Amino acid sequence: MTDDQLDLVFGALADRTRRAILARLAQEDANVGDLTALFTMSQPAISKHLKVLEQAGLISRNRQGTMRLSHLEAAPLRDATGWLADYRAYWTESYARLDELLESLNENKE
Amino acid sequence: MTDDQLDLVFGALADRTRRAILARLAQEDANVGDLTALFTMSQPAISKHLKVLEQAGLISRNRQGTMRLSHLEAAPLRDATGWLADYRAYWTESYARLDELLESLNENKE
């Protein structure tokens, strides 16, 4: 994963509204109106957040009639976890399990 | 982990200079001068980055004579990994290993 990608992914995750959007999408795909209803801000604000998430690769979007459904894409989350896991030496326990995690992350890389 | 903390941690990780500082600190504690030498920017710029990292809880600092050593603190990285791992249902494999990771994360929470 490049520095540019990490910038985008961590930058996208640094906003609580966007994290909440991801949490919602983890349950089910949603359109812009659905997501706007969850927050107190305007629809264009949500559209902006969705653009940020899309550019980070965290969601994909496809038209469904007049609506556009947002779908969670977990690959960048997995990659970001992989980056964080590189610091596993600083977790004082559970090295073995984390090594297993790292192995599985490597196996699943596309 | 609160939304405020997640904002700070992911925000701190969203900058490649700060990630590089963390990578350096993963090897050994370092003072401001050491870190400044690694980059092309000024010492005050590095001091600012260190303040961001400290406020996110990602590093701690203590005086050593006229110098101040920065030390990597992995707890927030562990917590951020825990947050990311909540999306494990979207990794199509290795559920069991990730569940083990989550358990270990919970056990180690302070």
Add this chain to the structure above:
DNA sequence: GTTGTCTATAACCATCAAGTTACATAACGG
């Protein structure tokens, strides 16, 4: 206590981020 070294702070600048309102565009149903 003066000097030198290391680090922090202040003031400033340019750019970006997150929100707003107003309006434009896309797709579907009569």
Add this chain to the structure above:
DNA sequence: CCGTTATGTAACTTGATGGTTATAGACAAC
């Protein structure tokens, strides 16, 4: 076509971010 619904885009405001230079503060050595 036309109207309605859903979403995107433009222009703007405000505040945060990331860098600079210049200067102040803390500590050690002598």
